[in-house]
Amino acid sequence: MSPGLLAQSLVLGILTGGMYALMAAGLTLIFGVMKVINVAHAAIIVMGAYLSLTLFRHLGIDPLLSVLLLIPVFLALGALIQWSVVNRLAERDITLTVLMTFGFAIILEGLQGAIWTSSYQGIKTGYSLESFQLFTLYIPVVRLISAGISLLLLAGLYALLTFTKLGRAIRATIQNRTAAQLVGVDVRLVTTVSFAIGIAIAGAAGPLLGMLFTFYPATHWLWIGKLLAIVVLGGLGSLRGAFVAAMLLGIAEQVTSVTLALDWAPMIFYVFLFGVLVVRPQGLFGAVERQSL
Amino acid sequence: MRIDRRWRRGWPWAGLVLFLLVPLVQPEGFYLDLLMFTFMYAAMSVGWDIMGGYAGYVSLGHVGFFGLGSYAAALLLVHLGLPVFLTAPLVGVMASILGAGLGFISLRTRGPAFVIVTLTFTYVAQLLMLDLKSVTGGSKGLFLPLLDLPANLVIVPFYYAMLALLVIAVLVSVAIRRSKFGLGLIAIREDEGKAEASGVNTSLYKILAFAISVWFAGTAGALHAQYLNYVDPDLAFELIITLNLIIMSLFGSRGIVWGPVLGAFIIYPLSAYLIFLLPSRLAGQVHLVALGIVLVLVVMFLPDGLIRSYQAWRRKGPIDHRPVEARASIVEAAG
Numbered sequence A: 001m002s003p004g005l006l007a008q009s010l011v012l013g014i015l016t017g018g019m020y021a022l023m024a025a026g027l028t029l030i031f032g033v034m035k036v037i038n039v040a041h042a043a044i045i046v047m048g049a050y051l052s053l054t055l056f057r058h059l060g061i062d063p064l065l066s067v068l069l070l071i072p073v074f075l076a077l078g079a080l081i082q083w084s085v086v087n088r089l090a091e092r093d094i095t096l097t098v099l100m101t102f103g104f105a106i107i108l109e110g111l112q113g114a115i116w117t118s119s120y121q122g123i124k125t126g127y128s129l130e131s132f133q134l135f136t137l138y139i140p141v142v143r144l145i146s147a148g149i150s151l152l153l154l155a156g157l158y159a160l161l162t163f164t165k166l167g168r169a170i171r172a173t174i175q176n177r178t179a180a181q182l183v184g185v186d187v188r189l190v191t192t193v194s195f196a197i198g199i200a201i202a203g204a205a206g207p208l209l210g211m212l213f214t215f216y217p218a219t220h221w222l223w224i225g226k227l228l229a230i231v232v233l234g235g236l237g238s239l240r241g242a243f244v245a246a247m248l249l250g251i252a253e254q255v256t257s258v259t260l261a262l263d264w265a266p267m268i269f270y271v272f273l274f275g276v277l278v279v280r281p282q283g284l285f286g287a288v289e290r291q292s293l
Numbered sequence B: 001m002r003i004d005r006r007w008r009r010g011w012p013w014a015g016l017v018l019f020l021l022v023p024l025v026q027p028e029g030f031y032l033d034l035l036m037f038t039f040m041y042a043a044m045s046v047g048w049d050i051m052g053g054y055a056g057y058v059s060l061g062h063v064g065f066f067g068l069g070s071y072a073a074a075l076l077l078v079h080l081g082l083p084v085f086l087t088a089p090l091v092g093v094m095a096s097i098l099g100a101g102l103g104f105i106s107l108r109t110r111g112p113a114f115v116i117v118t119l120t121f122t123y124v125a126q127l128l129m130l131d132l133k134s135v136t137g138g139s140k141g142l143f144l145p146l147l148d149l150p151a152n153l154v155i156v157p158f159y160y161a162m163l164a165l166l167v168i169a170v171l172v173s174v175a176i177r178r179s180k181f182g183l184g185l186i187a188i189r190e191d192e193g194k195a196e197a198s199g200v201n202t203s204l205y206k207i208l209a210f211a212i213s214v215w216f217a218g219t220a221g222a223l224h225a226q227y228l229n230y231v232d233p234d235l236a237f238e239l240i241i242t243l244n245l246i247i248m249s250l251f252g253s254r255g256i257v258w259g260p261v262l263g264a265f266i267i268y269p270l271s272a273y274l275i276f277l278l279p280s281r282l283a284g285q286v287h288l289v290a291l292g293i294v295l296v297l298v299v300m301f302l303p304d305g306l307i308r309s310y311q312a313w314r315r316k317g318p319i320d321h322r323p324v325e326a327r328a329s330i331v332e333a334a335g
Helices: A004-033 A041-059 A063-092 A094-116 A141-163 A165-175 A179-183 A186-211 A219-234 A241-259 A265-278 B004-027 B028-053 B062-080 B084-106 B113-131 B154-177 B178-189 B194-195 B201-228 B239-252 B258-277 B280-301 B305-314 B326-335
Strands: A131-134 A137-140
Touching: A004 A041, A004 A063, A004 A137, A004 A141, A004 A165, A004 A186, A004 A219, A041 A063, A041 A094, A041 A186, A041 A219, A063 A094, A063 A141, A063 A186, A063 A241, A063 B280, A094 A219, A094 B154, A094 B239, A094 B280, A131 B028, A137 A141, A141 A186, A165 A186, A165 B305, A179 A186, A179 B084, A219 A241, A219 A265, A219 B113, A219 B326, A265 B084, A265 B113, B004 B028, B004 B154, B028 B062, B028 B154, B028 B201, B028 B239, B028 B258, B062 B084, B062 B113, B062 B194, B062 B201, B062 B239, B084 B113, B084 B154, B084 B201, B154 B258, B178 B194, B178 B201, B194 B201, B239 B258, B239 B280, B239 B305, B258 B280, B258 B305
Parallel strands: none
Antiparallel strands: A131 A137
């Protein structure tokens, strides 16, 4: 592999990895506070992509603008669903809650198929195919923009978690739910808010996914696999870990598709996923699971 | 009272005799097909429940084993000429070995690894079958030689094979339920920490239970491939199969031998009827949405399933069937 090609793969990998980090952030946040794998996470992202596609085709709203429009909508929906059904179940039985999110994923997939048919879609704007040259590197504009937006949103999330009282309450709940409750954190409210934020980020990632990749209702199974690989490599519940892992896997995917074959590039995620689970189940930044409190 | 008990012991055998006689009366057509698929789903659900019901670890990846079973049987037939009816149980054993491997990765610890691994496994398996073009034919799939039987009788051997699979599944499930192994699995479901402390080798038990659980999926997949005379990556790995197994087990009652059987005998015919009613353009999508909604509703309002809820209703009082740690978390939330 020539140095030029390697540099090109690195750049594309980092740009794509930025968006992966955004997609995985919500998943790992929700796991952190609830200990529930949100199987529907990728289906929600794809839903965002479809909504953005419809807004673009019928109202001419640019997908980048629809990122902003979708955030409040998904925030409200996430809060509503968490408060009305998910929380009640999650306090009783984690396993059943995972099955419930599996049901949500299926419902979303079926609805998308019924509304938008199961054919391949993509959001093609005027600037979709533009790119520019930086030294010897070729940089597609859409990837740069999506990475930029992802980083902005992630920076916002980071600021929220680090500098606000709510953020501190969320982090405390992730670290130890019972202890957080003992010092006066309203963990139920924190859980609802965190879940809503996770869903809102997923919705925001939708238009970006739609601009970069083709999608169809069943694509979310491919994406949930990739996202799980990212959050497991990073350590479940760790946002920092998810960010680093997203970059690593984004780069690994690009390098594989250049050196091996395009067909096999998705496999790199699963190789990492299974490998990490064998060698280091807590991932890069995760805490070792404790037997009891 | 005595008659009641004798009837209880007898009804499965009466049902079996009845089902054995059906093809003699009605050797072709819609109802035989419906019953055959009901048996197939019931057998796989009973298998799923050995892991999901007894041990309390829900698998989201049984269709991965079903699909690989389909491919294994197809390849053995196409390349080596081995008939599927002979190889199906061995294909099941291959699925079990693979299941044990996945179990080794994901079941040594508690926590979410099992859900993650089983969920992604289906996609890995599908991707492999798609990408290993030289062996599997890629997205074009594989055609299996037809059975040498008159077209209207071709379903009969599959009918009996699936019925046999269901009988084996029920017998295995009963045997496990009555054994020390089964008690260990239930102990794991109720409180894994305490089970381990009282001497249950939890990792080994879980891995073994999963290996047994997926044997039925692998074997059913093998038979299904020959029934269709065709496999391709989309047909073999239809996620709706996993979804069906979960709904059937939950709806009937998890952790009870007859729960998944009852669930399958209710859900599968209803599904088939729904697909029959809908226009073909929308049937697949609406079916998916309907099953998803059923899963969410069952999880919310009937998590104990029909049999357990009925038993509780007869005893006139709700019983707390939740695992111990779930009860403890309520105390935590209240305190």
